[in-house]
Amino acid sequence: MQATIQANVQKWLAGNFEQSVKDEITQLQQGNPDELADSFYRNLEFGTGGLRGIMGIGTNRMNKYTVGMATQGYANYLNKSFGGGNVKCVVGHDSRNNSRLFAEIVANVMGANGIKVYLFEALRPTPELSFAIRHLGCQGGVVCTASHNPKEYNGYKAYWNDGGQLVPPHDKNVITEVDKIAGVDDVKWSGGESNITLIGKEMDEAYMQMIQSLSVYPEVCKAQHDLKIVYTSIHGTGITLVPQVLQRFGFTNVTIVDEQKEPNGNFPTVVYPNPEEAEAMNIGLNKAKALDADILLGTDPDSDRVGIAIKDHKGNWVLMNGNQTAVLAFNYMIEARKAKGINQPNDMVVKTIVTTEMIDAIAKASDIKCYNVLTGFKWIAELIKEKEATENYIVGGEESYGLMIGSQLRDKDAISAVALLCEMAAYEKNKGRSLYQKMIDLYVQYGFYKESLISITKKGMNGQAEIAEMMQGYRDNTPTSINGSAVVQLLDYQLQKGKNIQTGEEWTINLPKSNVLQFILADGSKISARPSGTEPKIKFYFSVNTKLDKAENFDAVHQELNDRIDGIIKDMKLK
Numbered sequence: 001m002q003a004t005i006q007a008n009v010q011k012w013l014a015g016n017f018e019q020s021v022k023d024e025i026t027q028l029q030q031g032n033p034d035e036l037a038d039s040f041y042r043n044l045e046f047g048t049g050g051l052r053g054i055m056g057i058g059t060n061r062m063n064k065y066t067v068g069m070a071t072q073g074y075a076n077y078l079n080k081s082f083g084g085g086n087v088k089c090v091v092g093h094d095s096r097n098n099s100r101l102f103a104e105i106v107a108n109v110m111g112a113n114g115i116k117v118y119l120f121e122a123l124r125p126t127p128e129l130s131f132a133i134r135h136l137g138c139q140g141g142v143v144c145t146a147s148h149n150p151k152e153y154n155g156y157k158a159y160w161n162d163g164g165q166l167v168p169p170h171d172k173n174v175i176t177e178v179d180k181i182a183g184v185d186d187v188k189w190s191g192g193e194s195n196i197t198l199i200g201k202e203m204d205e206a207y208m209q210m211i212q213s214l215s216v217y218p219e220v221c222k223a224q225h226d227l228k229i230v231y232t233s234i235h236g237t238g239i240t241l242v243p244q245v246l247q248r249f250g251f252t253n254v255t256i257v258d259e260q261k262e263p264n265g266n267f268p269t270v271v272y273p274n275p276e277e278a279e280a281m282n283i284g285l286n287k288a289k290a291l292d293a294d295i296l297l298g299t300d301p302d303s304d305r306v307g308i309a310i311k312d313h314k315g316n317w318v319l320m321n322g323n324q325t326a327v328l329a330f331n332y333m334i335e336a337r338k339a340k341g342i343n344q345p346n347d348m349v350v351k352t353i354v355t356t357e358m359i360d361a362i363a364k365a366s367d368i369k370c371y372n373v374l375t376g377f378k379w380i381a382e383l384i385k386e387k388e389a390t391e392n393y394i395v396g397g398e399e400s401y402g403l404m405i406g407s408q409l410r411d412k413d414a415i416s417a418v419a420l421l422c423e424m425a426a427y428e429k430n431k432g433r434s435l436y437q438k439m440i441d442l443y444v445q446y447g448f449y450k451e452s453l454i455s456i457t458k459k460g461m462n463g464q465a466e467i468a469e470m471m472q473g474y475r476d477n478t479p480t481s482i483n484g485s486a487v488v489q490l491l492d493y494q495l496q497k498g499k500n501i502q503t504g505e506e507w508t509i510n511l512p513k514s515n516v517l518q519f520i521l522a523d524g525s526k527i528s529a530r531p532s533g534t535e536p537k538i539k540f541y542f543s544v545n546t547k548l549d550k551a552e553n554f555d556a557v558h559q560e561l562n563d564r565i566d567g568i569i570k571d572m573k574l575k
Contacts, residue, residue, distance in 0.1 A: 005036070005040045008058075021057050039057060044061060046174070052149065062153070064101065067105050072113070072181050073174065073177040075188075077174045080177075084114055088139055090132045091119045092119075092128070092143045093124075096154050097265035098144075098154055112189065116197070119198055124204075125299075125302060126147075126302040126303060126411060129411075131409040140160060142159070143159075147301065147305070159411075164377070167378050204244075211419055216423070221426050227251055227253060227295070228295075229255065230257065231246070231284075231418065235262065238303040241415050257287055273301050281298050306401055306403065307401055321399070323356040323449070326351070326359060327442060328435060328442075329417070337394065349396065352399070353528070354375055356449050356543060357543065357545070381410035448558070450543070450545065464531075470529075484567070487501050492517055494513055527540065528541040540574055544565055
């Protein structure tokens with residue numbers, strides 16, 4: 001390890017790098033050897049989704065050099081795949097520190113490689129980039145963002161010609177090309193500026209028109225135009241389009257959370273700019289309470305995730321989790337389309353393997369196919385591409401606060417989700433009830449499904465090894481029971497095998513390999529263990545369910561399911 005660090009450091013000190021970078025390396029050598037080691041102990045990995053890492057100098061950091069080298073590899077692959085001179089690419093970025101700088105580097109390197117680049121004139125939501133790739137007939141795209149990570153991070157997501165993120169074989173092939181770039185001297189940094197075109201308002205208009213076309217009940221939005229909406233962009237890109245989209249849907253009573261309105265890569269009011277975190281929604285929640293609003297919505301910095309809060313059956317404000325929001329959205333798109341008579345016999349919906357199975361139950365009751373794919377919207381996009389000649393995609397989603405409504409883009413889209421969630425709230429209000437009451441009714445109809453998530457971080461150089469060890473432990477010593485309920489099935493997506501623990505029967509899982517384990521218990525509970533592909537984290541997903549005979553029993557059954565999840569966590573020694 002030490003030899004690798006020294007070799008990488010010397011390469012930068014002797015190489016074609018700015019003097020200020022070399023000076024910083026010297027300072028780290030003298031004053032902070034641990035930081036130097038972490039910055040240079042490996043090359044920042046171009047994973048299957050692109051790059052993500054802490055910003056700073058070094059081979060293991062997000063900086064102009066690592067971004068430039070990654071882009072050179074991706075540009076080489078695009079030119080190989082589509083023929084040089086015929087390639088078009090969209091480049092966008094979010095509100096993070098250095099995002100504009102990185103986006104301009106990507107555009108310059110792509111342009112210098114003879115690729116026609118459409119560069120957004122300023123920050124824009126990530127889903128608009130996915131839309132633009134399809135709208136402009138491009139072969140690829142890059143957005144500079146680290147999504148919901150803390151302020152120290154930035155990243156780089158690479159897209160293909162369908163508007164989805166890279167999937168096999170392109171993901172691995174791009175990684176191969178990136179790995180061939182030996183250093184900064186292999187990068188074409190400039191010379192193709194004439195290949196870069198700025199885009200902005202016209203694309204915004206096309207994108208917003210597409211979102212408007214997704215509305216199922218525009219007349220209800222007009223009738224409930226004064227629905228009290230509170231929205232926070234959490235210092236991100238959502239502020240560029242969400243207020244305009246809500247206005248187009250006919251909503252006239254929208255309050256923006258001023259404290260979080262300005263795009264700011266330091267995210268001054270939050271630790272994690274993530275609507276999954278209660279803390280990030282706190283200022284908005286206080287405003288919603290003060291205004292006695294109908295719904296609060298928050299989007300992350302690149303506007304692909306949305307979180308909502310609504311009043312529960314007792315009038316208390318509650319933050320809905322991603323599974324609950326997905327259930328409401330999937331059910332609305334299925335139910336409303338049916339009621340309007342615009343449903344098709346070949347309609348389909350898509351979710352991920354760690355998202356609530358309540359959606360499967362809802363789809364089955366409406367005789368609609370529900371497909372389950374690996375975690376990540378690139379797999380939803382891939383399935384749409386595979387099925388679009390024969391099946392009609394309606395909605396897709398995952399538990400991590402992502403929704404994709406309609407097939408005119410191929411990534412999770414919080415801009416359209418905000419609009420449709422407000423339409424759903426308006427639809428229920430028009431009937432004299434709340435979204436939460438609708439949720440309880442769905443529990444009575446389809447079963448009460450309750451989900452929870454624990455994320456365990458293992459930092460530093462040993463973090464990934466510790467996580468790998470934990471997963472291997474589960475494979476080698478699969479528990480026979482958890483929380484007093486027998487483990488009846490083990491699903492190993494890495495080995496692509498399912499096994500009935502009691503009978504020994506095995507079967508093949510027809511999905512790409514992924515390091516995910518799922519334990520299915522006799523009482524219907526499901527536990528999923530999944531290491532993150534971009535961070536030194538392992539996530540445990542818990543799903544339990546039971547019958548809810550009537551709405552009046554909601555609180556008692558809710559507590560029963562909470563207790564069951566707590567029991568599982570305690571038994572697995574995860575807290």
